[in-house]
Amino acid sequence: MGRYIIRRLIQAVPVLLGATLFIFAIVFALPGDPIAALAGEKRQDPNIVAIIRDQYHLNDPLLLQYWYYISGIIFRGDFGKTFAGVPVTQLLAGKLQVTLNLALVALVLEAVIGVVLGLWAALRRGRATDTAILASTLLLISIPTLVSGFVLQLWLGVWLKQVTGTEIFPIAGTTQGIKSYLLPGFVLAGVSIAYLTRLTRTSLVETLRSDYIRTATAKGLSRRRVIGRHGLRNALIPLVTYLGADLGNLMGGAVITETIFNLPGIGNQLYQGVYLREQPIVVGIVTILVLVYIVANLVVDLMYAVLDPRIRYE
Amino acid sequence: MSDTPQAGPAGPDTQTLTPETAPVAPPSRGRRRKKEGKPASLWTDAWHDLRRRPMFIFSLVLIAILLIMSFWPSLFTSINPLDARTCDLSTARQGPSAGHLFGRDNLGCDVYARTIYGAGNSILIGVSTTIITAVVGGLLGLIAGTRGGLTDTVSSRVTEVFFAIPQILGALLITATFRDKGLGIWIVVIALSVLAWPMTFRIMRAAVITARSQDFVIAARALGASQSRIMFGHLLPNAIAPVIVVSTINLGGFIAAEAALSFLGVGVQSPDISWGLMIADARSRFLEAPLPLVFPAVFLSITVLAFIMMGDAVRDALDPKLR
C-alpha cells in the first residue's frame, strides 16, 4: 500500500511540472507589460517600470523565470510575491477557503440529492417517476451554470426576498456564513447532481440484477434489507469514485459561479491574476488545483480498496 | 467539469468509458433484430433504434432549426442587429413591445434580433471544436493505442498534464494570451480544443487497445497486413463508436463553454454577437431589466439541450449498456 502511494506520487511529479510549465509559459506569453499596466491610464515612468521588472525577474528568459519560481517552491516553500509585495500563500489562503467551502457545500448537495434521486429512479425503474427523473437530469445537464446562476439568483435571491421580506438565500458575497454558500453551491453542483443521479441509478440497477441479489431475495430477505445491505454497498463504489474526483472539478470549475455570486475564491482570484499578469498567483492557483486533482484521484483509488475487498494495491 | 456540462476529466462520460469499461462494438456482433440470421451491423442497428426515439427526432428538429438560424438569420427577423441604426439609446432597457418582441438591451438594440444572430457563432464554435478534438484526439489515440510502447507512454503522460488543468481556467488563459492575434472567434475553438482533445484521445486509445487483441486483428496481422491497413482498416472502424458518442455529448458542452468564456470577456468579441457576450452585457442591469439576459440564456440552454439530447440518444443507440 505504502509503496503504491509513493509510486503514484512519483508519477505525479512530471504531471505537476508539465502542467505548471504549460501555464507558466502561457502567462509568460500574455501580451502587455504587467508593470506598466499597474499605473492604469497614466504613463508609468519607464525608468520605474524597468526597475520593477528587474526585481521580478521579468526580463529573464522563460525557463530561467520558471526555475526561479519552481525552485522557490521546492527549496523555500515560497510561492512568490504579488506585484503589491504580498506573499502569494497569504493571499491565497483566504481565497482557497472560500472555494473549498463552496466546493464542499456543492459536494454535499450533490451527494444527497444525486443519490436520493438516483435511488428513487432505480427503484421505480421503467415507470413514470424514472422517466421524469431522467428527463430532468437531462435538463439539468443542459442548463449552463451561467444561466442557472443568474436565474436562481433572481428567483431565490431577489424575488423570494421581495416576497418574504427576509433574505433566505443571500444574493452574493460570503458575509452570512454557510447560508451564503447554499445557492452558489447548488448552482455549482447542478450538472454533477444530474450525473450522479444517473450514475446511482445505473449502478444500482446493475447491482440489483446481479446474482447475489437474486440469491438474497430468494433467501427471503426483506426488500429493504436486500437493497440497503447488499445493493447499496456495491453500488456505492462508482459513486465514491465520482464524488472524490469531482471535488477537484468543482474547485477548478467554480469561476463562473464565483463571479455571479461574487465570492472571493480562487476562481475569481485567478481571473484577476490573468488580468494583472500576476504570474505567481496564476501559477500558484493552478498548482494547487493540479495537486487537488492528483490527491483526489489517489484517494479515490485507495477508497476502491476499502470498499471492494477484491482490490488490493501492491 | 462543473460549470459546463462538458464532461471533464472525471466526468461520468469518461468515468464509464475508462479503459475497463470502454465499449467496443465489433461490427459483426449483431445485437438485435437479426434478419434471417444475417447479423445487422452496429450502425444499421443504431439507426433503427434512433429512428424510433422521440427524443432523437425532437433534438434533430431543434438542431435543424438552429442550423437554419445560423446560416440565414434574416429569415427569422427583419432587423439586422449589426446595423447601428436599429439601435436607439433613448429606448434602452424597454420591455417587450410590438416589433421588439424581447424588448431592448442596454444600448437600445433589439434583443430578439441579436439573440437570433447569436446562434451562428455558438454553433460554429461548438461544431468546429467537436470536429477538431475528435480528429486530433482520435488520431493520436489510434496511433498510441496501435503502436503502444514509448509512444503510448509519452502521449499518455502528456494527456494527464492536460487533464490536471481545470478546463475553463485553462481556456481562459489561452484565449487571454492569444486573443489579440487576429484569430477572431477561432481562438475560442483552439483554446477549447487544446484542453479537450485528451479526452477523445483516451477513449480512442482504450478502445483500440481492446480491439487490438481481438482475433480478427491478430488474424489480419498474421496475414501480413500493413500497419496502416490494420490501423485504419480494422482498428478504427471497431473503436470509433465510443468516440462518436462522447463527441456528440461534448458538443453541447463546448457551446456552453464558449458562452462562459465570452461571459468572462475573453471569448467572442463585439461586434460579433454571442449569447455569452449578451449575457455579460446585460448583467450590469440584470436586476433592473432581466429580459436582455434571460432571452439569450434561454436560447443557449435550448441549444445545449438539443445537442445533449442528441448525444444521449446516440449513446443509447450505439451502446445501450451505458444507459
Next chain:
Amino acid sequence: MRVTKGAQIVAGTALLALAVAACGGGGGTSTGTSGSGGDTPVRMELGEPQNLLVPSNTTESEGAEALAAVFEPLVNYDENKQVVMGAADSIETKDNKVWTIKLKPGYTWHNGEPVVAQNYVDAWNYAANQENAQGAGYFFGRVEGYADLNPGEGKPVTTKEMKGLKAVDDTTLEVTLSAPFSQFKTMLGYTAFYPLPKAAFGSDGKVTNEYGEKPIGQGLFKLDKPYKKGTDQTIDLTVYDKFPGKKPTGWTKLQFKLYNSSETAYNDLQADNVDIHDSLPASAIASAKTALGDRYQDQPDAGIGYIGFPLQYNDEYKDVKVREAISMAIDRKTIAETVFSGTRAPADDFINPAIDGYRQGACTACAYDPGKAKEQYAAAKGPAKLELGYNADGGHKEWIEAVANNLRANLGVEVTVKPFEKFANILDDLDAKKYKGMFRMGWAIDYPSAEDYLTPIFSTGAIKTGSNYAGYSNKTFDETVAKGDQAASPEESLKQYQAADDILIKEMPYIPVYFYRNNSGYSTKVKNVKINLLNQVEWADVEKA
C-alpha cells in the same frame, strides 16, 4: 496617479469589468466590535487597496482613502475648492520657485514621537529615488534635484537626497523647484506628500513591509492591528487621542469594509450593514434615489472622459472641423442619463466643474447638433471609416458602443469599435504608431488645479513622459500655461490657464465626453457625511444619528 472612485477600475486595481457588474462582494466579515459602551464603529465601503499602505506607493483611490484617515496632509481643500492649511501652519513663496513650509506644532506620530520637518524630507527623498520604485515618485518631478535621484535604469543613484529639499529646523521645510510653479501649494494635499516617521524605515533604508501593513501616521485615526492584504476583509481604526485637530464627536471607531463589488456594498448599505458608500454604481442610482432619499448625494467629481485622436501620425483627423463634427455628433446627455444613469455628466469644458476655473458651456462644439455635425463633416471631407478603440477591462464598452452608434447614425460613416484588453495595450500601440483610430482616455486629477487638466495631457513636454497620447503640440498653449505657472497671484494664474483652455476648445485635440460624478449614500446610523474634493470623507464632521 489619482483615480476617482467612479473610475476606480481604471487604476488596474483588482477590479474588473466583471466585478463591477451585478452583485456580490467579498464583503467584510462583520467583526462585531460592539465592545465597550456600545462604541460601534462607523463602517465605510472600500475597495481593496492595490498595494501595501505606503503613501509614496499609493496612487489609487482606495489606498488613498485608507491612508487619508491615518495621515493629516499639509493642506486640505474647502467647500469652495480653495486650499486651506492642514498640518502646515503656513506655506509661502515669493517667486513660485522657493517655497517655505511652516509646520503646525502639536502633531505627533501614533507612536508618540513628535513630527519634525526632517520626516517630510526623508519621505519625499525616499519617494523620488528610482531605486525604491515608488509609484508616486513622479509627484516630485518639479523639485530641484529630482533628476539626480532618477538617472535612468541601470545607472547607479549617487545621492540619496534632492538638492531642493531642506529641513531648516524642526518646524520649517524649504522646497526649491527646478522651475517656478504657482500650483505647488495645491499639490501638497495628496497622498504622495505625507511624511514618514523614523520607524517606517528598516536598516536598509527602505520602508518595511510591517510598516506597509500597519502604517504609523500623524492623523486622526490609528490602525488597531496590521492590515493583511488579501486576507483581511476590514481595516479597523481608532481615533488617536493626541491628534491636535478636530475630532469627531460621539464616536471613536472607524472600520473600512472591503468589497470587491460596489453592488454588494450597496445591498449592504440598504441593510444597514455598512454606513457610508461613496462609489454607488450606475445600476444602483435609480434605486438609491428613492430608497435613500436625502441620504443620497450627488456631487461633481474631478475626473473627465475623452475621446482622443492620434494627431501625431494620422492626418485623417488633422482638420479641426472633422474633430468638431465628431464631437457634435455625440449625444452626451442621453449617454450620461441612460448608460451612466447620472453617474456622469455631459462634458462642456476641458476643466471639470469640481475645480476652480470651470466655465459652463465653454466648449460649444460639445453641444449635440447632429444636423450641423453631418454638414460640417461632409464639407470637411472627414474619413468614411472611423475606428474607436477602448480598453475592455474598465466598463467602457457600453458608452463607447453608444458613441459609435451616434457617429454611424449621425455622420453616416462606418465605425469599427476595437476593444483592447487594457489601456496599457492602447498606449503601446500608440507609442509604436501602430493604431490609427480614435481612442478613449480618462483623466483623474493629481491635484485640484485647473493646470492639472492642461500640462499633463496637452503640453508638448508630456508627449514623451506624460499623458499626451495624442501627441498634440502647440507653442502658444505651452507658453500660456507657463505664464500661469509663473503668475504672481492665484487669480492671474487661473486667467492664464483659462486662456490655455480656450486654445484647447478651439483646437479640440481631444473631445471631452463626460465629467465624472461622485454618487454616495449613507445609512440611517450616521449623518452629516461630507465628501471632499479628493473623494474622501471628512471624518471629523461625521456624526452618529
